[in-house]
Amino acid sequence: MNTLISRIAARVITPLAVVLGVLLYLRGHFTLGGGFLAAVVIGIAAVFRHITIGAKSVERLLDRGTGDVVGAGILLMILYGFAGYLWGGGFFASAELHLRLPVLGEVAVPSTLLFELGIALTVLGIVVAVIHELGGER
Secondary structure, three states: OOOHHHHHHHHHHHHHHHEEEEEEHOOOOOOOOOOHHHHHHHHHHHHHHHHOOOOHHHHOOOOOOOHHHHHHHHHHHHHHHHHOOOOOOOOOOOOOEEEOOOOEEEEEEEEEHHHHHHHHHHHHHHHHHHHHHHOOOO
């Protein structure tokens, strides 16, 4: 599937999927979405890019190894769990930071976005590792 059209489509779809993944990540606290869904959408784009362009193009998307990405995601989730004690709650307690932005007005930023980021990094790292192992160029 290494045709000109598929390579161009992969180069166009990948950034769009990343933008969609970020939107799903940010929207996930209030409605459907979140870190898992965002990572799956970006992971599907990585699979498509791997199939059309090759394994090296996906490896370049992640400068560090997939193990580092998975480890960072797990570490972020663990740290978030203990951070609940910092803002006066218990383990995995949540807090909100209220920001006043010029165009949007006051925006509440929930601390659970950190946990969702940990989920996204873990899932994305695992998806990329699996496609690299199953479909790596030999």
